[in-house]
Amino acid sequence: MQLIWLRSDLRQHDNTALAAAAERGPTVAVYLLSPQQWQEHDDAPCKIDFWLRNLRELSKSLGALNIPLLIRTAPHWDQAPAVLLELCRQLKIEAVHVNEEYGINESRRDAAVAETLQAEGITFHSYLDQLLFKPGSVLTKTGTYFQVFSQFRKVCYERLHRSMPSLKQAPGKQSALNIDSDPVPTTIEGFPTPGESLRALWPAGEAEARRRLNTFADAQIDYYKSERDFPAKPGTSQLSAYLAAGVISPRQCLHAALQCNQGEFESGKVGAVTWINELLWREFYKHILVGYPRVSRHRAFRPETEALAWRDAPADLAAWQEARTGLPIIDAAMRQLLETGWMHNRLRMVVAMFLTKNLLIDWREGERFFMRHLIDGDLAANNGGWQWSSSTGTDSAPYFRIFNPLSQSEKFDSEGLFIKHWLPELAGLNKNEVHNPASAGGLFGIADYPAPIVNLSASRERALTAFKNLPSRASQGVSDE
Incomplete structure (x- = not known):
């Protein structure tokens, strides 16, 4: 047996x-x-x-x-x-x-x-x-795990050119065993059941995962590169929860993308190539978990950043967690997370940079809060994303690159459709005022929407100073390998 x-x-x-x-x-x-x-x-x-x-x-x-x-x-x-x-x-x-x-x-x-x-x-x-390549099989010339995604991707491409991972046959029907299946519990103590509206957004089962994949590959993948950054548009595959639970495999996703792109993964339709790239990011972060186990232990990938002077600011942290920062794109994104168990990927970066740079709060607070609310919570992807945004991680944003929530909002939600959906109290503002109600002077019946909890330019300078004051990598004996 x-x-x-x-x-x-x-x-x-x-x-x-x-x-x-x-x-x-x-x-x-x-x-x-x-x-x-x-x-x-x-x-x-x-x-x-x-x-x-x-x-x-x-x-x-x-x-x-x-x-x-x-x-x-x-x-x-x-x-x-x-x-x-x-x-x-x-x-x-x-x-x-x-x-x-x-x-x-x-x-x-x-x-x-x-x-x-x-x-x-x-x-x-x-x-x-759950991966296309075994950790330890995609290494640098010196035999170490990659720390830079573009180099990792190049080797993955070379490997895919040589051999494509094949799909496994589903098992056939076996002779009946004299063993009954156990009922699957509907609830687990300590984990309250979410509301029906959240559950309805995420139907269970392989058939639903395959339906989403097929719909995306047939109708949306061509527009993925141009639409994936706009949170009001249905530009993403909505498959992350199914991938995290293994209801669908990365091989199935890769094969579906290749099928609609004449078998190409480096050329052809830019939407398919971009989406395959995202599958490889997922791969990269899981390889990082194995190659650099400290990230599993709540440690910064870049050890010198452990010395950062993070602020202990419980009121600011609570305002971020509870979607009342006074910056509409941040608050709308956090409400999306709290109500749906999911957040648009562009907004995950925006809210993470706001917490770690503008509020100068330790990325681990954000990482933990996300895991406690995400239906697609995955240690590797969540940790990788948070460390990228906070400039403590692998291949991370340079510390001086700090997303401005207002310009991100104007660029990726120009009409304010996403903001107004999640913050109906701002529905009366026009598309110029909705990104920054404070500039409208509170004359538009939005007395119940808070003023911004932080000055964006002053807080940006504070973050730059904190990063500049870090001891250098060389003085700590930190190498890039």
Whole structure:
């Protein structure tokens, strides 16, 4: 008997470990509930709810193949080896199959499980699945992990030219086993169920993920480069939550993009090339997790930036978290996050730079707040994005590059449509005033909208001074490798 231990790979199609297990013989699936660990990782209630809803859909599709889905509880990952060993003994499992996960806690958990099972003569197979390239296989000429995305991408392109990752066959129907699937819980203590309006935005299941991918590839990918930065337009694929939970694979996304671009990933339709680029950014940040484990430990990628004089400003942090900074594009973006579990990618950069540069608040505060609210929360992508924006990370924005929220707002939401959707109290302002109501003098019935909590130009100078005062990399013995 084979056991597939499901984690962030909640799909039946193109699932490497599931295909490998089913090829070897009768297969049972298991999913571990680990609420204590999820809380330590700041996983959002809407994300846990999304996982459970996807598990229920997956249980049905696996059930049609006679593959039972069992649910076990290991509150903390330290308990995973004992829980899985007990299940393997009960079912007389010969081998356990998993798709690799990245991050320091995930790696330690898997190593501990493998050791415990192998001591009992149960083999442990792990497979490359949530990435196109195995971490450690895309390296610089000196054998180190890349720190600059453009160089990483170049090597990925070379590898893709040589061989394209293929899609895995979905398993066929197996003979019925005398094992019943367990019910998937609808709620987990400590993770309140989100409202119906949020859940309705993110239907569960592979069919929905494939529908989104197909719609995007058929109708929108051509406009992706030109429209992805405008938050009022439906310019993005809306697939990030499905990718994070593994309801769809990066291989499926890559193949769909190639199909609408005559098999090209470097040339042809600029929208498809740009979107494939985003898949490679996702890849890059996961490789960074493995190559530079300090980023899994809430450490800055650039060690010299640990000395930054961040402000302890709880009132400013609360205003940012609660969407009352007095800067409409920031507040509208934060309301989008709070109400939908998602934020437009351009706005993730704008609000992150505002927090870390204009408010000079530690990026880790923002990283944690995002993880606690994002339905697509992913350690690698979230950490990578926050460290890029705060100039503490890999390939990061130079510290003197600070987005001005007003000019970003005027450029990417020129008519104020996004702002007015999320801040209806500003609906009466014209398209010039809506970006900066303070300049309108409060004459337009917006008394309930706050004044800006910070002066943008003065706070920019404060941030530049803080970064200039950092000790140099050379004096700290910090190398670029």
